[in-house]
Amino acid sequence: MTQRIPWDHYFISQSLVLATRSTCQRAMVGAVIVRDKRMIAGGYNGSVSGETHCIDEGCYLQDGHCVRTIHAEMNALLQCAKFGVQTDGAEIYVTHFPCLSCSKSLIQAGIKKINYLNDYRNDAYAIHLLEQSGVAIHQIKLPPHFFEKMSLALESNAVLPSSSPQLFENCENGDCKNCQ
Structure with missing residues (x-):
């Protein structure tokens, strides 16, 4: 989900x-x-x-x-x-x-x-x-990288395939898969 x-x-x-x-x-x-x-x-x-x-x-x-x-x-x-x-x-x-x-x-x-x-x-x-x-x-x-994640959402034209990573995954320390 x-x-x-x-x-x-x-x-x-x-x-x-x-x-x-x-x-x-x-x-x-x-x-x-x-x-x-x-x-x-x-x-x-x-x-x-x-x-x-x-x-x-x-x-x-x-x-x-x-x-x-x-x-x-x-x-x-x-x-x-x-x-x-x-x-x-x-x-x-x-x-x-x-x-x-x-x-x-x-x-x-x-x-x-x-x-x-x-x-x-x-x-x-x-x-x-x-x-x-x-x-x-x-x-x-x-959270860290919030605006970077927003940019990714814009680039994807707000249509996210089910296989795409969770853009807004709870990220506290920058170690999540979306921040790397």
């Missing part, structure tokens, strides 16, 4: 794909809001719709922050608000730990769990607020 990619890896991969749409190169961040193992919204760092992008004219900085950009987490939450999608009890997968402002918005939106890949200015007060509000925080650790 071929082992499938774990849900956490699947959803964090989706956030990484969304990050490639980012229009602010200071931080290319992607976020996916998930409920019951279904993506309900996604977002990436980018300018207000219809406005100039950082990649076109540079960042508009105030106090060292790009104020032109709406953060990925906020864009995902705003997409839910725009289309009437409930966020209470959902979780978010985001490429980077949320800033203080996004953390507060996620709490207010009823997000129950934050799954993130990379540490990024993990604000102590944000962590305090999240923990106090009962929001679970989980850093996802991708």
